[in-house]
Amino acid sequence: MTAELTRTAAIDVERVRKDFPILERTVGEGRPLVYLDSAASSQKPRQVIEAMSDYYAHHHSNVHRGVHALAEEATALYEGARDKVAAFINAPDRNEVIFTKNSSEALNLVASVLGWAGEPYGLGPGDRVVITQMEHHSNIVPWQLTTQRTGSELAWLGLTDDGRLDLSNLDEVVNEHTKVVSVVHVSNILGTVNPLEVIVRRAHDVGAVVVVDASQSAPHLPLDVQTLGADFVAFTGHKMLGPTGIGVLWGRAELLNELPPFLGGGEMVGVVNMEGSTYAPIPHKYEAGTMPIAEAVGLGAAVDYLTALGMDNVARHEHEIVSYALERLGAVDGLRIIGPTEPEQHGAAISFILSVEGLGEIHPHDVGQVLDEQGIAVRVGQHCARPVCVRYGIPATTRASFSVYTTRAEIDALVDGLEHVKRFFGA
Amino acid sequence: MTAELTRTAAIDVERVRKDFPILERTVGEGRPLVYLDSAASSQKPRQVIEAMSDYYAHHHSNVHRGVHALAEEATALYEGARDKVAAFINAPDRNEVIFTKNSSEALNLVASVLGWAGEPYGLGPGDRVVITQMEHHSNIVPWQLTTQRTGSELAWLGLTDDGRLDLSNLDEVVNEHTKVVSVVHVSNILGTVNPLEVIVRRAHDVGAVVVVDASQSAPHLPLDVQTLGADFVAFTGHKMLGPTGIGVLWGRAELLNELPPFLGGGEMVGVVNMEGSTYAPIPHKYEAGTMPIAEAVGLGAAVDYLTALGMDNVARHEHEIVSYALERLGAVDGLRIIGPTEPEQHGAAISFILSVEGLGEIHPHDVGQVLDEQGIAVRVGQHCARPVCVRYGIPATTRASFSVYTTRAEIDALVDGLEHVKRFFGA
């Protein structure tokens, strides 16, 4: 990154901030909100909120199977959202985009159907699933459940001391018994951006299906599923300026066509007889019941918003913020960053531990509470990634995370806030 | 019902209609919207739409695990919605209310965990699951999948010629091998209100778990899970004036505590180690990942709206509309009602087939299309209940369905519309 770029914002943050109503509010005793918790869930621009209100106020109806005007309008909006998402991730086929309720459901979907599938994809005794030690619980527990149910084995890649994947034993861990490799693109706790190419290559060499948890990358960098080379990619609306209640599973059509269904019900069927049923073609095969229609519309609006900013610009802006934050936080006395400390291959989240003389480590809960009083919202705890905390021998971390609306001034406020925390608890 | 009541609306429909922005719009060539498709999905009052916009504009954050002000506000709103739903269905314990994405997921949840459970609940060879021939596909396919996966048997209760459950062989069908009985409270295609007491009694006599699909009753009549006596009750937000993307599973705490988890991920865990995990207490055990937070808030607002009207009044109003509709439709030449023709034990949906001299039956698609041109929205097709169509030897039906905002004038418009349909296609 050139000096030029660190000074020039890749996006006009002040204008962007005006789109987010919540950024106008104050918290506590009239403190302006400094929202540094976007990795947990991002805020929503007016455009997204209004797209959904407008949908309900003017176009709502159940989708598909209707010949009336509202049903056609709602269907066009819902399926239009699928087109937008497909374009956003450069999916070769819109039917490969399946709406779920969140990333977690998307990952459970894959884990479940691979558990139920027959040869060659199905899991059974002797088969191995590989994950990593930096996965979010939502990419750990579904695989624990599936391997337990199928008698297959769960293995994982470990972490280096500096917060990156330890790939030194990649070829042993991803061995010839491996049928699935499921790995996070960007860690939500460490901020690490993982080198997926090597993992995908090795996994495909042994014939394994590759699942990528893109929950923390889809909101922050250009995501091209064709370049990525994975077989499944999961992400979630609420972290990418979109609404709650919606997520996405992208999967290769050949696989989706062949794998068994997940949830059963209306819309996912072909012909239903009491004795047995046939299933609809994708994407409907994996969309049982009334889907999150308004939420798809909202996600479509979020994708429009991000696309208008340009994902390259978003990535550049956030890289600038992360660089600045690493620099400033690194200079705070008693602050230890958990995870990579260089801005290269670093996502929009930074975890740390704060200590103060005479007391030692201040527990993240206390850090977060005192920051909150100053209007600064960070997340504290294990961030649904307990194995990372265990790996680094820490009970929890304080995490600051960023989005398109984050400013350098907010990083400054955080640093000032941390100094206040130290004064507050200092002996 | 007294003559008095048929004349006096139990609710002030004109005032109610002002709360639903979509009812102000026109369709096609400026026709006022006559929305008779509420069984597919109801419209939403301003109060629900605004509760969600307000949530996003002022309070959004991920819930639980946060010490900052927004996280506390969002958590209080989300958990407050659970309290509202619990009160709405008179649940003995708020932790028995589990949020899902829709009814279909709620039913799949139960079917899946009963498939995975050990003794005494788990399904296996020799065990029987009983459903009925009038179930929605969402209460058929999950049981087909589970019985197929576990090698258990699926049986069902049939229908009488007049559109009610045939209970003459109840004791044979629900036999001592029966472990689950899953039955719809109100049929979405026939409008039949089922006599659940006898079914629940028989099921419990043989030790079976009872699941009730209340998707079409929760929006229309007072639902008291304690009176109902079932073990699980499923319903869906979008049919009860609430948003898409949210449903509810109520279940007895003893059962929910004992049964295995459904989806794995963040929030549903206790302690996660790479080697294995423990699970959170209910309701969180069954709420993996970021939940539909704004949608829960919206559902809470819908429940407030219905409660303010009074569910007794809602039921009375709809009974009045259904009675009027049965009377008027019954008098249309060439119209045959599919399902019960008396207003007693009749939900807010009426299916029918229309014929015209010289041509015979007009296909529901054609009926719906011509009604649409007059601004009248009905649903046509099999209504995700194909076995009912097969049972009555019909390809599909036209269905008119009602809600709190439905007026007699709209029924009149439908009847006029049907006369126009006959003229249009008549030889």
Place this chain on the structure above:
Amino acid sequence: MKLESMYQEIILDHYRSPHHKGLRDGFGAEVHHINPTCGDEVTLRVHLDDESQGEQAIIKDVSYESQGCSISQASASVLTDLVIGKNVAEAFAVHEAFLELMQSKGEAQGDEDVLEDAVAFAGVSKFPARVKCALLSWMALKDATAQALARSTQKETEQ
């Protein structure tokens, strides 16, 4: 207006008095297609004069039994008028042209020289929910013809 653009008089005529309806014997293949969305069903038989001719084989007869809306019924009737007597390649070309018309979202008029009565379906293409109805019997025709040809190839190979 909108409605009349879909329900052209010509469509209603075919609907009220369908051509070539009923199942007839002497056929190379029979298929059963359904549209689960609305419950439309068609059973359709194709009779080719000489399967060994491949795409040059003449369609001697198309017979069908169906249940469904006016659009799907009329479409089947028009189809039989159009393809009986043509060879397979010609019939497939008509099918292509019809498919294109149906996917035009109301933009195309259809070439009357190729599509004859079927140009009346141009208005249907504006109603996404009904396009499938119009295409049902055409999909069945394509499938049945392919099966009839495949079967003859198979027979040859077996000999």
Place this chain on the structure above:
Amino acid sequence: MKLESMYQEIILDHYRSPHHKGLRDGFGAEVHHINPTCGDEVTLRVHLDDESQGEQAIIKDVSYESQGCSISQASASVLTDLVIGKNVAEAFAVHEAFLELMQSKGEAQGDEDVLEDAVAFAGVSKFPARVKCALLSWMALKDATAQALARSTQKETEQ
């Protein structure tokens, strides 16, 4: 203001210099409790003088090792001050009073005669996310005491 209402000086004192910390030998039961939300953990041992006395048994010692935020640490420290030397029934009564205070959402003051230093936690009850922290060691105490008593009953029955 709000913040000071939670972080009373008395809490911070207990946090900085916890009482009775460390695990000591000679105990009737040991439990390990965690708060998965934040990673707080406590290992707690209860030593009763004579389990056969049931709820009349005197709590001779409570020792613990813990990791967690100031609230959970201070709460454990205050707890030991409060219950060591009391009998089980009395200790449970104090627990009840503390639980009530924590669930008061900032409405209650707490009875200083019963709760002593623990009334300082009144402000914590306004912070739903932190109530669990304050209760962690108390839940552990209740559990450990119940186990110690249960074990003695079991021993008697086995004899």
